[in-house]
Amino acid sequence: MRPLRLLFAAACLALLSSAPAARAEEPDPEILAIYKTKCQSCHLADGNSPVAAMNFANGEWKHGTTVAELAKVIAEGAPGTAMLPFKAQLSEEEMEGLARYVRTFDKKLKPEKPAKGKKK
Numbered sequence: 001m002r003p004l005r006l007l008f009a010a011a012c013l014a015l016l017s018s019a020p021a022a023r024a025e026e027p028d029p030e031i032l033a034i035y036k037t038k039c040q041s042c043h044l045a046d047g048n049s050p051v052a053a054m055n056f057a058n059g060e061w062k063h064g065t066t067v068a069e070l071a072k073v074i075a076e077g078a079p080g081t082a083m084l085p086f087k088a089q090l091s092e093e094e095m096e097g098l099a100r101y102v103r104t105f106d107k108k109l110k111p112e113k114p115a116k117g118k119k120k
Helices: 002-017 029-043 067-076 092-103
Strands: none
Touching (some): 067 092
8 A cells, every 4th residue: 555655646746846837937948058058057957056155046145136136147257156257158138038047046036027128
């Protein structure tokens, strides 16, 4: 009987994990691909790095929480940390998209509307 309960519990967890995310929308596939190649190794797939200074999910933001502040860190890096500048590798739109995406890991932050004339 116990293996049947475990199988049922595993099936329930699989069903829950395949349910649509609570986010209002999924990230742009291009931004997600950039995050996976340039950010995920340090910040992890869910932004929940075990290194507190690299964790986006814990609500402890050292360099600001706005899209503009985060895009600036992505562009310029954070001196004295492992965060390197990416302005030579990414466009402004890509850095802004990454900033918006990493904010979604902190469930306490509300989404910011894009500046007038800009796409999400």
